[in-house]
Amino acid sequence: MLMKIISSLLIIICCSLLGVHMSHRYTQRINNIRELRNVLSQLETEIVHYSTILAHAIRKSSKSVKGDWKPVFDNIVEALESRMEYSLSEVWQESLRSLKHNPNIHKAEYEIMQRFGLQLGNSDKISQEKYFQLTQEQLKIEENSAREERLKYSRMYYNLGILLGLGIAIILF
Amino acid sequence: MNIDIIFKIAAVGILIAVLNQVLLRAGREEMAMLTTLAGVVVVLLMVVNLINNLFNSIKSIFRLY
Numbered sequence: 001m002l003m004k005i006i007s008s009l010l011i012i013i014c015c016s017l018l019g020v021h022m023s024h025r026y027t028q029r030i031n032n033i034r035e036l037r038n039v040l041s042q043l044e045t046e047i048v049h050y051s052t053i054l055a056h057a058i059r060k061s062s063k064s065v066k067g068d069w070k071p072v073f074d075n076i077v078e079a080l081e082s083r084m085e086y087s088l089s090e091v092w093q094e095s096l097r098s099l100k101h102n103p104n105i106h107k108a109e110y111e112i113m114q115r116f117g118l119q120l121g122n123s124d125k126i127s128q129e130k131y132f133q134l135t136q137e138q139l140k141i142e143e144n145s146a147r148e149e150r151l152k153y154s155r156m157y158y159n160l161g162i163l164l165g166l167g168i169a170i171i172l173f
Numbered sequence: 174m175n176i177d178i179i180f181k182i183a184a185v186g187i188l189i190a191v192l193n194q195v196l197l198r199a200g201r202e203e204m205a206m207l208t209t210l211a212g213v214v215v216v217l218l219m220v221v222n223l224i225n226n227l228f229n230s231i232k233s234i235f236r237l238y
Contacts (some may be wrong), residue, residue: 021222156199159195160196163188
């Protein structure tokens with residue numbers, strides 16, 4: 001009997017943790033988008049106002065970035081500074097690929113960044129500034145939709161995890 | 174006859190009702206429908222043996238075989 005109760009509790013706890021993990025993804029996605037917007041606005045300042053070299057600009061602006069985008073920017077900086085025979089857009093696409101199946105990053109912002117990488121550093125200041133503003137605008141829309149989704153689904157996944165655990169425990173009891 | 178199964182079925186019923194509400198609140202009507210269906214199937218699996226017993230008893234009482 002004691003064994004049964006302990007194993008049921010274990011099942012419930014595991015399923016609840018699963019639910020918490022699933023609901024945490026939505027918060028994580030918002031944080032990632034916010035970090036990304038910070039980096040982009042810093043990068044814009046570096047490029048448009050200070051005219052820093054691209055590798056230095058990316059390194060400077062991605063210094064404080066946290067979350068899932070950090071390895072991507074680190075990778076880009078490393079590849080640019082080691083001066084291998086790559087163009088920026090190649091490096092960018094290559095580095096982004098590691099995030100393709102990341103659950104904390106949706107396809108929408110992934111594609112926005114992919115398109116952004118194709119434009120970065122290959123036109124004059126004014127059109128670069130326009131690209132930055134466009135990307136910021138798109139990321140803002142994504143951030144808002146991520147917020148809405150969190151409001152809608154975060155609570156649901158949390159409850160679903162607990163209830164699923166209870167269900168399995170009751171059926172097996 | 175074991176009385177436990179009645180409590181078990183009641184617990185599953187309550188659980189499915191709550192699950193249904195949670196999913197409806199989140200705007201996933203089709204998932205709510207699916208969980209209700211899953212609950213019905215689970216309870217049916219629980220009682221299918223008892224129903225079989227019932228039919229066998231009826232058959233033997235009325236000599237239908």
